[in-house]
Amino acid sequence: MRKEIRRRNYSYRTEKAYTKWVVRFIKYYELTHPTELAEDEVVTYLNYLANERTVAASTQNQALCALLFLYKHVLNEPLKELDSLERAKKPKKLPVVLTPKEVQKLLDHIDGVKKLIVELLYGAGLRISECLRLRYMDLDFDYNQIQIRSGKGKKDRITIMPQVCKKRLKEQRQKVTILHKKDCKKGFGRTLLPKALAQKFKGADRELKWQYLFPSPRRAKDPRSGLVHRHHISNTTIQRAVKKAVRLAKIEKHATCHTLRHSFATHLLENGYDIRTVQELLGHKNVKTTMMYTHVIKNKGSVVQSPIDS
Numbered sequence: 036m037r038k039e040i041r042r043r044n045y046s047y048r049t050e051k052a053y054t055k056w057v058v059r060f061i062k063y064y065e066l067t068h069p070t071e072l073a074e075d076e077v078v079t080y081l082n083y084l085a086n087e088r089t090v091a092a093s094t095q096n097q098a099l100c101a102l103l104f105l106y107k108h109v110l111n112e113p114l115k116e117l118d119s120l121e122r123a124k125k126p127k128k129l130p131v132v133l134t135p136k137e138v139q140k141l142l143d144h145i146d147g148v149k150k151l152i153v154e155l156l157y158g159a160g161l162r163i164s165e166c167l168r169l170r171y172m173d174l175d176f177d178y179n180q181i182q183i184r185s186g187k188g189k190k191d192r193i194t195i196m197p198q199v200c201k202k203r204l205k206e207q208r209q210k211v212t213i214l215h216k217k218d219c220k221k222g223f224g225r226t227l228l229p230k231a232l233a234q235k236f237k238g239a240d241r242e243l244k245w246q247y248l249f250p251s252p253r254r255a256k257d258p259r260s261g262l263v264h265r266h267h268i269s270n271t272t273i274q275r276a277v278k279k280a281v282r283l284a285k286i287e288k289h290a291t292c293h294t295l296r297h298s299f300a301t302h303l304l305e306n307g308y309d310i311r312t313v314q315e316l317l318g319h320k321n322v323k324t325t326m327m328y329t330h331v332i333k334n335k336g337s338v339v340q341s342p343i344d345s
Contacts, residue, residue: 036053036054036057036104036105036109037050037054039104039108039109040053040054040104041259043108044230047258047259052097052101053100053101053104053105054101056097056098056101056102057069057101057102057105059098060077060080060098060101060102063080063083064076064080069105069106069110070110070112073114074114074115074116074117077102077106077114077117078117078119078120080098080102081095081098081099081102081117081120081121082119082120082121084098084123085121085122085123086121089123090123091123091125092122092123092124092125093125094123095122095123096123099120102114129327129330129331130294130297130301130327130328130331131288131289131290131291131294131297132294132297132298132301132328132331133286133288133290133294133295133298135302137284137286137288137290138157138295138298140284140285140286141153141277141280141281141284141286141290142154142157142280143284144279144280144283144284145276145277145280148207148249148268149272149273149276151200151203151204151207152166152167152249152268152273153273153276153277153280153292153295154197154199154200155181155197155200156292156295156296156299157295157296157298157299158195158197158199158200158299159181159194159195159196159197159299159316160194160296160299160300160303160316160317161181161183161194161296162186162187162293162296163270163273163274163292163293164270165183165186165187166249167247167249167267167268167270167273168184168185168247168267169181169183169247169248169249170184170244170245170246170247170248171208171211171243171244171245171246171247171248172244172245173248174196174204174208174248175196176196176201176204176205179195179196179198179201180193180194180195180196181193181194181195181196183318184229185229186318187318188318188320190318190320192315192316192318194316194318195316204248207248207249208248211243211246211247211248211250212243214250214265215243215246218254218265219241223254223263223264223265224241225240225241225262225264226240226241226245226246226247226264226265227240227257227260227262227264227266228240228245246265247265247266247267248267249267249268250265250266250267250268251265251266251267251268251269253265273292274291274292277290277291277292277295278291296317297328297331299317300313300316300317300325300328301328301331301332303316304328304329304332305332310322310325310326310329313325313328
């Protein structure tokens with residue numbers, strides 16, 4: 036399973052998720068080998084997740100994708116139609132959006148490199164994974180742009196560089212330069228490159244331009260290649276910092292790192308930018324996805340007056 040996933044250049048997070056679902060599926064049928072199970076058993080398990088475990092629609096869909104991958108690419112027995120599958124209902128929810136004042140209050144309770152990262156989430160509309168995967172060379176100070184490589188859907192895009200962050204981004208690159216030189220002196224300094232670039236361009240994995248912009252304070256061994264390198268800061272570190280800041284700022288909303296991306300899009304639309312521009316900055320494939328932010332604006336209560344206020 037892992038061999039087939041890696042051959043297709045799936046992310047390590049996808050590898051962990053898919054293998055866990057396959058293990059759960061096999062345990063559900065008391066360690067029966069998947070070749071002895073078929074469509075009926077797959078449907079029964081997925082219906083169990085939806086009805087008894089009451090998992091979210093996205094969770095059931097992830098389990099389905101893992102099992103489809105298993106049968107198609109590992110066992111070479113693609114599943115046929117799953118007609119009796121009961122899909123978990125996906126509720127239609129509007130995204131949580133912070134006001135500009137709430138964003139500022141949140142930022143006031145974060146400092147250091149964590150604050151710079153959170154400012155980029157809001158100021159450039161980045162997903163947390165996109166921000167933490169930024170490389171040294173992805174910043175273009177002359178054009179005030181940030182290059183996002185292999186974002187969601189393996190798509191590249193360009194987004195804006197917030198002027199507020201420009202000075203500290205330059206300082207962050209200087210810190211990366213110093214840290215990289217120290218690592219190289221100690222015999223380290225290599226980093227993971229996308230796909231097979233390390234084999235194609237010998238020595239590229241030691242170049243400064245490929246180093247992560249927000250490196251981890253510790254070196255660690257990559258679980259796939261075994262390379263001891265300095266990965267980027269953990270997602271969890273930033274998520275905890277945002278959660279703590281929301282609590283300290285006394286913001287009574289369910290705000291997360293992704294809330295800042297929602298706020299970026301909503302505030303741009305409120306400021307008069309057209310929806311196509313916002314779509315490109317966010318990297319949405321379909322403008323319908325971006326349209327949800329127009330519904331947020333419409334539902335802010337400023338359009339319709341309550342009869343009690345008449």
